[in-house]
Amino acid sequence: MNDLIRFxxxxxxxxxxxxxxxxxxxxxAGEFFGIVGSNGSGKTTILRALLGILRPLRGAVLAxxxxxxxxxxxxxxxxxxxxxxxxxxxxxxxxxxxxxEIYPLTARDVVMMGRYGALGWLERPGARDHYQVEQALxxxxxxxxxxxxxxxxxxxxxxRVLIARALASxxxxxxxxxxxxxxxxxxxxxxxxxxxxxRVERRxxxxxxxxxxxxxxxxxxxxxxxxxxxxxxxxxxEVFTPAVLEEVYGVAVRVEQFDGKRVVLT
Amino acid sequence: xxxLLEMLQQDFMLRTLVGTxxxxxxxxxxxxxxxxxxxxxxxxxxxxxxxxxxALALWLCGSMGGTAHGELPxxxxxxxxxxxxxxxxxxxxxxxxxxxxRETIIGVAYAAAGALTILVVAVSAGAExxxxxxxxxxxxxxxxxxxxxxxxxxxxxxxxxxxFFKEFLxxxxxxxxxxxxxxxxxxxxxxxxxxxxxxxxxxxRAAGALVVFSFLVLPAATALLVGGGLxxxxxxxxxxxxxxxxxxxxxxxxADFPTGPTxxxxxxxxxxxxxLANTVWRRLASRxxxxxxxxxVQL
Numbered sequence: 039m040n041d042l043i044r045f046x047x048x049x050x051x052x053x054x055x056x057x058x059x060x061x062x063x064x065x066x067a068g069e070f071f072g073i074v075g076s077n078g079s080g081k082t083t084i085l086r087a088l089l090g091i092l093r094p095l096r097g098a099v100l101a102x103x104x105x106x107x108x109x110x111x112x113x114x115x116x117x118x119x120x121x122x123x124x125x126x127x128x129x130x131x132x133x134x135x136x137x138x139e140i141y142p143l144t145a146r147d148v149v150m151m152g153r154y155g156a157l158g159w160l161e162r163p164g165a166r167d168h169y170q171v172e173q174a175l176x177x178x179x180x181x182x183x184x185x186x187x188x189x190x191x192x193x194x195x196x197x198r199v200l201i202a203r204a205l206a207s208x209x210x211x212x213x214x215x216x217x218x219x220x221x222x223x224x225x226x227x228x229x230x231x232x233x234x235x236x237r238v239e240r241r242x243x244x245x246x247x248x249x250x251x252x253x254x255x256x257x258x259x260x261x262x263x264x265x266x267x268x269x270x271x272x273x274x275x276e277v278f279t280p281a282v283l284e285e286v287y288g289v290a291v292r293v294e295q296f297d298g299k300r301v302v303l304t
Numbered sequence: 305x306x307x308l309l310e311m312l313q314q315d316f317m318l319r320t321l322v323g324t325x326x327x328x329x330x331x332x333x334x335x336x337x338x339x340x341x342x343x344x345x346x347x348x349x350x351x352x353x354x355x356x357x358x359a360l361a362l363w364l365c366g367s368m369g370g371t372a373h374g375e376l377p378x379x380x381x382x383x384x385x386x387x388x389x390x391x392x393x394x395x396x397x398x399x400x401x402x403x404x405x406r407e408t409i410i411g412v413a414y415a416a417a418g419a420l421t422i423l424v425v426a427v428s429a430g431a432e433x434x435x436x437x438x439x440x441x442x443x444x445x446x447x448x449x450x451x452x453x454x455x456x457x458x459x460x461x462x463x464x465x466x467x468f469f470k471e472f473l474x475x476x477x478x479x480x481x482x483x484x485x486x487x488x489x490x491x492x493x494x495x496x497x498x499x500x501x502x503x504x505x506x507x508x509r510a511a512g513a514l515v516v517f518s519f520l521v522l523p524a525a526t527a528l529l530v531g532g533g534l535x536x537x538x539x540x541x542x543x544x545x546x547x548x549x550x551x552x553x554x555x556x557x558x559a560d561f562p563t564g565p566t567x568x569x570x571x572x573x574x575x576x577x578x579x580l581a582n583t584v585w586r587r588l589a590s591r592x593x594x595x596x597x598x599x600x601v602q603l
Contacts, residue, residue, distance in 0.1 A: 086480075089483060091484075123488060124487070127484070130484035130485075136480075137477065137478055140340055140528070142534055143477070151477070151478065152485070154470050154474050155485025160467050209485070
């Protein structure tokens, strides 16, 4: 797999307050990349830098664009995401609690927003946009709820709508911020399985942020662990070990296998 | 009925209906964005800033001995416009970029502009009546040039929103996703607030701060209570604003009430009716659902 995104000695923070220093890691095209960290560890800060919303204090977040994918770099190559917003389009799935439910939007309206990035200023959604929206809703299992008000859907359904919106954008990278927060175990499993399945079917890169270590132990291919300034990145087999987890979190843990699945026990 | 027919034969009343109708349409439409963004006091704060601009111009021109008693100086409208648009752009900035949340900044602007207006008026001879007129407005005195100005504003703001409605909606609902897809959320946000600032600055001249603020909030709230889908809410807000305006002007003419407050009262009655309709509808829907899907009781 080729490198798609590169954090090159990136220091992140707000105003003069540094949150994370000298981050160096890559995200490969087509992989399931997990970012796991406790609240306040800086995982949302990394995500904001990735999306080009937060400019690094030092270093650069670079993305490799394909020839013809970006107008500013027609021959393709590495671009600085904070200097060139939209150079690499991201299908972003925010924490659903951040979206205000007062808006009179149906599930279909929300998913259609995923198409807005590809439409010109005066352009209205056309047949292709409507087709992509229907496809995305079908793929997340919500075709029959398309005309329901977004606010009236259950937590899991809202999350699926936001995933469908990211899919409708036809982005090469899906970025999910705590997509299972506030869900029961069944809901969590459904979302993680759906994301894994979509990665294969749509051939997209997945960047999945969570504070639950066990959520990604069997789904992600590589993990970035964050805890109080300590950062470890690597393949799951190398990072999901008692030695590394104890080093990062500072507590004794066991990694057990149940039904062929890794589970961290404290 | 005769009174209403008589009203329609008066030139100044026709000007009032057309001018206030345009104010109602513009403010009610933009009000949906303001209410959805939970920033209703943007309207109140911008009104205060606009009044401060007029008071400042009165004081400056008065100090230079420039203006005749009872007339607004030439500087009044440009000053009000610049300050109102400037304040709108400050309000547009994303809250996370600042230490203080947006509503605090709006509150500070409201309080500071209100206090400064009173202080500046206190030191300007003859300014009080003009600023009071601006705050409470007099829709009956809309001139032909005022109608033309409102028409140009309606075309400008209406055209901008017809062209960029989807961008304004997207950056209002989810600015982060909009940014992730390559839209410059900050710029779209600024353009949206620029249209709001321009509208408040111009409509206040025609209708006064109280009327403008009421049209920014009440029709949008009415539409959100009874509207179903996305487009219907904006259309209903415009309709509610127009109905409130026409009913208010008609009642004020027939009963000889002050026009501005009567329009505000009409908008409030419409909102109350919408709230009632919403409650009845919800109860009926809940009863129908219970009848179709009775709860199973396990013994």
